[in-house]
Amino acid sequence: MKDIEVKVGQKFPLTIKRLGINGEGIGYYKRKITFVPDALPGEVVLTQVTKVNNRYLEGKVLKVRESVPERVSPPCPVFFLCGGCQLQHMSYPAQLNFKRQIIMDSLEKYAGHVNPETVRPTIGMDKPFRYRSRNQFPVEKSGRNIRAGLYKEQSNTLIDLDECIVQDKRTMQATNAIKVIMSELNIDVAKNVNKEEGVRYIMTRAARHSDDIQVILVATTRDLKKLDLLTERIMRLPNVVSFGLNINADRDLLTGSETIILDGQQAIHETLGETDYEVTAESAFPINVRQADVLYETILAAAGLTGSENVADLFCGSGGSALKLARHARALRGADLNEQEVINAAYSAAANNMENCLFEAGEPADKLEDWIQDGFYPDVITINPNRSGLTADEIDAVNEIKPAVFIYISRNPSTLAKDLAHLTKAFTVDYIQPIDMFPQTTQVEAVVKLVRKRRL
Template sequence: MNVSVKVGQKFPLTIKRLGINGEGIGYYKKKITFVEGLLPGEVGLVQVVKAKPNFIEAKVVKIRERSKERVKPKCKVYDICGGCQLQHLNYDAQLLFKSQIVKDALTKYAKNIPTKIVKPTIGMDNPWGYRNKNQFPVQKKGNQLIAGLYEKDSHQLIDIKKCPVQDKRTIQVTNELRNILTNLQVKVCRNPNKEQGLRYIVTRVAKHSQQIQVTLVCTDDQLKYNQSLIDQIMNLSFVESLSININKEKTSRVLGNQTIHISGKQQITETLGQYYYDLSPDSFFQLNPEQATKMYGEIETQANLTGNESVVDAFCGTGTIGIWLSQNAKEVRGMDIIKEGIDDAKKNAELNNRHNVHYEVGDAYKVMDKWIKEGFKPDVITVDPPRTGLGIKAVELIKSVHPKIFVYTSCNPSTLAKDLAHLSKKYKVVSMQPIDMFPQTAQVEVIAKLVAK
């Protein structure tokens, strides 16, 4: 049906459901309409901001009928900051929404897999202050340095001095850094192609040890000669590690390839369960350690290890999953194409005295092929791929190796469902467990257990 709609036009809209990004979805004259900030059951007066042949995007002008699930957001800049999408929805309803997103993905992309296998989402007792790391771009506003996050769909930087989903210690240190950098008139870079200077402030806290790691991302290494800056930063409470990272590229990537240790410890130490992990400034680590502990425990449960199994942790990163599983496995092997991740995995295995783990740098397909030719066959494979999913090549690899149990952890229900549809020819998908790794956002992690047919 061809509906004539113009940008700026206003009309009332009833919201039927939430979309995968937490946006409200309704229908104007049968055309799907997306509106950020409205909840199912609500009626709002909306204004068109984008009119396309197949859909409409609109913004809220006024809410006429409110949902009983609506709550007041804790964040003062929630309406303009792009960091969270669901602060206006009560937490129990957020968890229901995340389970539904997983079910909807199956219905759309893997119709042969019953939605009843999707379990209730595992949430948090306190769904605030969970993020152990922030990465704030910086700018100058007059003589003041500001640091925060960009407005939605904008290059306008919001100066963030409070963030309810960040660990308070990282925000406190960032606020103190902002003052130090302002007072010392540290040069800021907005365009790395044209100028030198500071680009990002990165702070990470190890929640167990309370150690804080500060990384200043710059276009050059000049700040390492600023002793007053170094002394003031190292005098801040809990700061144990200071580094400079060099990133000259005009890219969305925060960290460049070179990190220079400046003062204090080179790494801070975090724990997950009974395991210790040394974190370098460029080490990947889960942003929500409390939920990561639950997630790894769930992976261990789904792997159903007895102590006699050979396990492969494919695309293993820094080895956190494999190390967790190693206590109840005969052997764990992991591979990743990123050398720095494998270096960290080896160090973490040594730190935890895990002698039954082996890590290799290399393409997963080539490494697995080599291992199989050497006579190794895994009983269990576990993966945690990027948002793009496994893809056909990796799916075919899993099908050909054919382990008894395959545990697939995903941060994107849509790509997970597509991969499961292909895998279901040789595997039965027996359970899917959503975990809320990022409360107040639309993101959901899912652990799927597959058993060989």
């Protein structure tokens, strides 16, 4: 078929067939796939072309000519500018259905032998706003005034946010107060880390079960001007119990490896169920603490522990789900590449008087091999890798060991499906349980229960 001629700025009506993994509407203009953000399946939208590629088009909605019942008015006034959320224009039940569907679509594409009906309905939240207990906002200066917020989608234009309806109110109140303090003290800001020294991000974290707030400024240097005065004023803010600097001059990283607590506590205290956790500035502890309860209960249910099992938790982080599992297991061992996370997990285990846990830093697949050589054979293995999924070595190790139950916690439907294509050589997928950890966005977490195909 001869390629169609389309120019940037061209307008045409488009029927949206489905949503892409980033929440964009997908239609076909003269058989060429066309991506249109903020459009919903079943709608007819007047589209203006913003990008032309040999394989696809990108456009924007000029007018919704035929809408669908799933469309709602976004409660955030900057939704159509800000890149933080993608789905506020979609009803919450429709968001949950979409998140289930993208997992099913990924299975069809990469692991067609896995029955898509194993994907259960997505577990959502009763109140899908104000759930983020931690923020990390980039900063810039306008004269002496400090601005902080999120970047306009696909741009370097910063939207100064005084309010964000997915953030805990306390994090926004603290951030706004810090902007005022930094402005009054004329604190240096480094928007371009190659040319400037100063603060890059404001990070705040609020504990769910207390009023504790931790403030961390990500800066290119520890030698900020007026740092003593800045520390004193931030520590006087309501409920701030910890203040520090994270040193990071790498433009490609959000945070660096070094954090210095300048005043107050090294960590803030969080509670989930019966378990207390110590959460440090670098911790990957869940941002959605309310839904973390649901996540950990789902993992525990999948494990089906009776109290006699050995459990291995790979990429255990700060011990979130590990400590939940350990209460119902004979013994648990956890491993993570991040040494500070392992220290946090061990400290939390000790604080909860849990003596059946051992946490070690190192390559998780290597640690698993060491534990087996030491006589610790896991009946249940859980693994929670980053969005890139499992390595070939990790897949081979699990397939070779063949625990009775293998639980895979995934944050990326595509890499999950690709990994399941290999894991199903030794395991059968019992079910996949999506959980909405980040309402109003396209992100979805999934707990996958796999059971051994045959006994050893």
